[in-house]
Amino acid sequence: MDQYAQLLAALTEAGALGEEWRGAFERAPRSAFVPDGIWVEDSDAPSGYRLLSKAVDPVGWWAEVDSGRQVVTQLDDGRTDGPGVATSSGSMPSLVASMLRHLDATDGSTVLDIGTGTGWTAALLCRRLGDGAVTTVEVDPAVAAAAGVRLAELGLEPHRVVGDGLLGHPAGGPYDRIHSTAAVQRVPLPWIEQTRPGGVIVTPWGTPYANAGLLRLEVGERGRQSHGRFVGDVSFMWMRAQRPHAVTAPDRPPDHRGPSPLDPDLAEENVHAAFAIGLRVPGVRTLHTWQAADPSGTHRFRLSDDAGSWASVRFHDWDGADAVHQSGPRRLWDEVVAARRAWLEDGRPELTRFGLTVTATGDQHLWLDDPGNALS
Structure with a gap:
C-alpha cells in the first residue's frame, strides 16, 4: 500500500473520511494537483522556505505531497521579492475531509467553491457531485490557470471563474452549499444572498488575534438571520481582501x-x-x-x-x-x-461552544452556546 493509500485508510479508520467521500479522494489524489515545485520550511533560508523540486528530489517531493501535512505551493502572491509568506497551498487532507463532511452535500447539491487554489477541492466535489454541480472561483489568474490545466488532465470540467471570491458568483446561484478554502474575518453578504434558504456555508473564520475557527453557517430565509457554530479548530490562509494588518514597530514612546x-x-x-x-x-x-x-x-x-x-x-x-x-x-x-x-x-469554553449570527444586512454577532447569549 502506497503512502497516500495508507493516509486514506488511516483517515477512514479514524472516522475523518466517510465512505461517501472516500471514492472521490481515491479518484482525485492530491498529488495530481500539486505543482512540481513546492515550498518547504527551512530556517536557514532567507524567506524561511526553500524550493523542493520534483525533478531534483522526487523522493522528497512525493513524501511531502502524499503526507498528511499542508503543502505550500505559492509564496507572497507569486512575487519573487516578498518576505516569504505562504499564500496558496494544498490543504491538509484531514482538514479537507472534515470540511467536506460539515458541508453535508448530497447528490443533486450545487456547490460554490471559493478559492480554487491547486484545484484539488474542486476536483473532489466534481468526483462526488458531478462537474455541472460545481462552480469554483479563484482571484489569482496564474493559480486559476494552473488549476484548470490539472483539472482538465483528469477530465474534470467544473465551471471556473477568475474573480474576487468575496463576491461569489451570482450568475450560477442560488447554490445549495458554499465552501471556502480561505479564511475570512467577516462572512460576505453575497455568499448568504447566493445560498438557498436552508443551505450551508462552510468557511474558515478568524480574528487577527486567532485565525482558528471553522464556521458552519445555516442560511436563513430571505430577510432573516443566519446562524452558525464553530465546528472545528482550523487555520487557513486569509482571503486576500480580508488579511489582517501587519504588526509594525511602535512609532512613539509609550504613554x-x-x-x-x-x-x-x-x-x-x-x-x-x-x-x-x-x-x-x-x-x-x-x-x-x-x-x-x-x-x-x-x-x-x-x-x-x-x-x-x-x-x-x-x-x-x-x-x-x-x-x-x-x-x-x-x-x-x-x-x-x-x-x-x-x-x-465563562468556564473556559472550547471554541466549538461559540457561534455567529449574520443579519440580513450583513452585521455579525458572536455568541456562546446559544444565539440569545451574545458576547458582551
Whole structure:
C-alpha cells in the first residue's frame, strides 16, 4: 500500500473520511494537483522556505505531497521579492475531509467553491457531485490557470471563474452549499444572498488575534438571520481582501508603563483561550519579538490594532514595574487581560461552544452556546 493509500485508510479508520467521500479522494489524489515545485520550511533560508523540486528530489517531493501535512505551493502572491509568506497551498487532507463532511452535500447539491487554489477541492466535489454541480472561483489568474490545466488532465470540467471570491458568483446561484478554502474575518453578504434558504456555508473564520475557527453557517430565509457554530479548530490562509494588518514597530514612546496582572504566556495558553480572547479584542494582531543578543530577557508580546494603538508586555519579569508598555486610544493589553478573565468566568469554553449570527444586512454577532447569549 502506497503512502497516500495508507493516509486514506488511516483517515477512514479514524472516522475523518466517510465512505461517501472516500471514492472521490481515491479518484482525485492530491498529488495530481500539486505543482512540481513546492515550498518547504527551512530556517536557514532567507524567506524561511526553500524550493523542493520534483525533478531534483522526487523522493522528497512525493513524501511531502502524499503526507498528511499542508503543502505550500505559492509564496507572497507569486512575487519573487516578498518576505516569504505562504499564500496558496494544498490543504491538509484531514482538514479537507472534515470540511467536506460539515458541508453535508448530497447528490443533486450545487456547490460554490471559493478559492480554487491547486484545484484539488474542486476536483473532489466534481468526483462526488458531478462537474455541472460545481462552480469554483479563484482571484489569482496564474493559480486559476494552473488549476484548470490539472483539472482538465483528469477530465474534470467544473465551471471556473477568475474573480474576487468575496463576491461569489451570482450568475450560477442560488447554490445549495458554499465552501471556502480561505479564511475570512467577516462572512460576505453575497455568499448568504447566493445560498438557498436552508443551505450551508462552510468557511474558515478568524480574528487577527486567532485565525482558528471553522464556521458552519445555516442560511436563513430571505430577510432573516443566519446562524452558525464553530465546528472545528482550523487555520487557513486569509482571503486576500480580508488579511489582517501587519504588526509594525511602535512609532512613539509609550504613554503608559506598568506591571502586568497576567503572565503573557496565558494570553495564548491554548487555541480555545486565544480564540475567545480574539472575539473580545477586535482588530488586534500579535507578534513575538526579541533581541538576538538576549532572547529570553528581551522577549516581548506585541499587539497593535492598525488604528493608532499598540502595546507590548515582557515575558521575563512580567509583573515588574516596566513590563507593560501601551499607547494610543485603546489599552490593548488591558483588553486582553479582561478578555481572558471573561473566558475564565465563562468556564473556559472550547471554541466549538461559540457561534455567529449574520443579519440580513450583513452585521455579525458572536455568541456562546446559544444565539440569545451574545458576547458582551
